[in-house]
Amino acid sequence: GAVVSQHPSRVICKSGTSVKIECRSLDFQATTMFWYRQFPKQSLMLMATSNEGSKATYEQGVEKDKFLINHASLTLSTLTVTSAHPEDSSFYICSARDRTNTGELFFGEGSRLTVL
Amino acid sequence: GDSVTQMEGPVTLSEEAFLTINCTYTATGYPSLFWYVQYPGEGLQLLLKATKADDKGSNKGFEATYRKETTSFHLEKGSVQVSDSAVYFCALSASGNTPLVFGKGTRLSVIA
Numbered sequence: 001g002a003v004v005s006q007h008p009s010r011v012i013c014k015s016g017t018s019v020k021i022e023c024r025s026l027d028f029q030a031t032t033m034f035w036y037r038q039f040p041k042q043s044l045m046l047m048a049t050s051n052e053g054s055k056a057t058y059e060q061g062v063e064k065d066k067f068l069i070n071h072a073s074l075t076l077s078t079l080t081v082t083s084a085h086p087e088d089s090s091f092y093i094c095s096a097r098d099r100t101n102t103g104e105l106f107f108g109e110g111s112r113l114t115v116l
Numbered sequence: 117g118d119s120v121t122q123m124e125g126p127v128t129l130s131e132e133a134f135l136t137i138n139c140t141y142t143a144t145g146y147p148s149l150f151w152y153v154q155y156p157g158e159g160l161q162l163l164l165k166a167t168k169a170d171d172k173g174s175n176k177g178f179e180a181t182y183r184k185e186t187t188s189f190h191l192e193k194g195s196v197q198v199s200d201s202a203v204y205f206c207a208l209s210a211s212g213n214t215p216l217v218f219g220k221g222t223r224l225s226v227i228a
Contacts, residue, residue: 043219095215105215106162107152107159108159109159
């Protein structure tokens with residue numbers, strides 16, 4: 001099946017620094033990618049929808065200036081957590097839908113961010 | 117808006133026991149329904165799906181039937197294994213362009 005790769009899988013950073021997480025669709029083109037955040041023992045919360053070549057659409061309550069999303073190509077979307085704080089520590093998961101829009105989403109392996 | 121409700125866990129079963137994880141949904145129109153599995157420390161993997169009423173999705177011994185009359189998509193497996201220990205998420209997609217809406221997840225622990 002289709003593969004979505006996320007990098008890094010784990011990152012530890014100091015408070016106040018910025019962290020970039022990459023999401024790549026390896027064998028298909030993704031016009032739309034979604035970024036989710038998962039809190040411990042909770043479900044996935046949609047943060048934003050990323051469309052290639054246009055601005056991301058953020059869900060209510062998600063700070064777009066803090067969580068910068070760029071979808072520069074059909075195979076790459078990035079999430080940058082700016083000026084990270086300990087409360088930003090979480091598991092971030094991206095997903096991608098291929099251009100045929102079959103309805104199935106392919107998920108990355110997730111990136112665990114720990115802010116000290 | 118659209119929502120998914122699944123039974124809360126954790127669920128602990130002995131190996132070879134029968135598994136049912138309930139899932140009901142609220143949506144306008146005719147959504148596609150999914151079960152995803154998340155093994156410890158990993159991302160989500162699609163387990164099975166159904167795109168219309170009365171469809172049955174199946175994979176790795178797991179089954180779920182799309183029941184429009186009861187707005188349900190319960191996950192079942194006849195004989196669980198220790199390797200099935202994971203968190204299971206029920207989800208729906210209202211249309212091809214919308215993101216998935218997830219239930220809260222049900223943690224399953226299977227003991228030998």
